[in-house]
Amino acid sequence: MVPLRAYPGEVLPIDRLPAALAARPSADLAYLTLGTIFHSAPGVFEACLAGLRALPLDVVVTVGRDGDPDRFGPQPPSVVVERYVPQALLLPRCRLVVSHGGAGTMLGAYAYGLPQLVVPQAADQFLNAAASEAAGAAIALQPGTVTPEAVRAAARRLLDEPGFAAAARAVRAQIEAAPGVEDVLAALTRSPADPANSGHPA
Template structure:
């Protein structure tokens, strides 16, 4: 096994954020996503969106390219619901990420030192959530625990209690200390060459 630094996502030349988001100078956004599959999980997105609306942060939610923003009804000016946004551009502007705990979103957020509320739905998400919580950088709500009130309280704690942000920054530092892809490729190439010489 060779450790490899996870990357927070590729930024394509065509990627853009809406002008209002791109103009924000500080990391003050609560970002809600359930990824590309679980955004239609019954009631989960609605409960998260309702709970986050009461936080003193603007909320940006992405619901998938096939999602219908209209399904959530009218939202206050502090809430933006989009089908898709380039996550690699959005994460540096976030103070809080609420997600299902998919590896891409979770590691991308931690690469920017952002604390997280994780609402795992399936697969490896429960393990990811437990590891993030054990690091002190996340709060986890299991499926039966996801209510607007629980999301609101967890979001408030993640924003107001400095220990979560400090732990998320510590995870970021661990990520940054891992070797990048160029170094790993060189290590693997050298190892393969040495084996060939022995054979």
Template sequence: MFGHVNPILPLVLAARDAGHDVVVATGADVIAHLEARTEGRGVTTWTVGPSHREAGGGPGTNWLSYFAESARSRAADLVPRAVDWKPDLVVSEDTELAGPVAAAVTGARQVVHGIGIMPPIQVWGALGPILDELFERFGTSGDHRAATYLELCPPSLRRPPAGASAAERIWPDAVPLRPVAGAPAPGERLPAAVNALPYEQTVHVTLGTVFHDNRNVLHTAIAALSALPVNVVATVGPDVDPTGFGRQPAHVLLAPYLPHTLLLPRCAAVVSQGGAGIMFGTFAHGLPHLVLPQGGDQFMNAEAIELAGAGLALHPAEVTGAAVADGVTRLLEEPAFATAAATVRTELAAMPTAGAVLRALTS
């Protein structure tokens, strides 16, 4: 999934800039996206394991089962190629279980790359047995929890705020790493219509690239915000025709996708599903956030954002047009939200860069 690949790209590019040989292994449906963002940088890609849909991804997915089951076929593809390639360092994101096996089989150093808030240790009860099974299948063993963990989450958003004790974390050995939104692909631009929007303030609305199929939530949010004196820029999801949402007023712009690194600097607030990518991107610009969590880690993220005072959340049963309009109005008019969001932005800016962390990992 895009939200599991994009967070790792800064480290990938830092490794190439430092002269290392780099291979990125991922599902077939993310390869083109990955290659577009590493074009000309000498990054090799391997297609391994199932696509998102083949793995059962979609509305109503049991995500722990999704990560566990997809790891079996991914490991079958990845481990033999890793044995031939002989890596020194294997980096896998925190829901990916084939990478630890490849590291153990090849004797490489294992690093776990966070993609959001570190999952609670209770998740390990579901994923740990699958990893043990994979270790046994490939005739190896390992202590996954002893891996170095690259933690993208700033202190204000950790569970509980400011972090937990080592015993309460899946990975006690954690190193901070600043999350960075991916650069636009070559030639990517915002549509000219963005410059023609009439109001001073702009609100971005998105449900990301996994939960965008929940059209009712998007319809509700877009309709509610179109009644406010703000510009509304909504992304409705890959391969989705925006005309299916009906005719919109002049201050509402819909598109399948827009690069956040170009759009968010123009915004005053964000309404989203609360995935890690949009959460960190929003706070990197010091913007308050209304979260409409749909699944996965989004409920955890919504809680963290509210506890930090940097936004509000509406759970599925609470999402009405009036509630969305009221939430965004509060974010724009009550300065405490922007102040808390600015605090998170300062924390993010103080975290080490991918280049600095890479040097520490390879020294």
């Protein structure tokens, strides 16, 4: 295994924040996403959104490129629902991320030192949720326990208890200390005869 620094995603020249977000003076946001596959999980989005709406911060929801932003009906001005928002533009504005725990979302959020509420649905997400909780940077709600009340209580803890943010920043420091793509590529393509691969001085 070769360690590799996690990146929150590229910002393309065409990427923009939606007008409803770009115009907001506040960067005090919660980001709710279930990724590109699990956004249709019955009731999970609805419970998470109902719990987050009660918090004193704005909520950004992404429902996937083939999702319907109108599925939740009318929302208060504090809630913005979009199909897609470039993660690398959105995360710097956030205080909290609520997601399924997919690796891209999870590591992207930790690259900005953000505490997380993880509601795993399948695959590696349960392992990611457990690792995040073990690091002290997240709270996980397992399937069948995701209710508006549970989401609201967990989110309040993540926002109010400073230990979660401190642990998330510690994960960010670990990410920043890992070698970047250029360093890993150089190491993988270096000739075996190169003294730099031997671990010993030439």
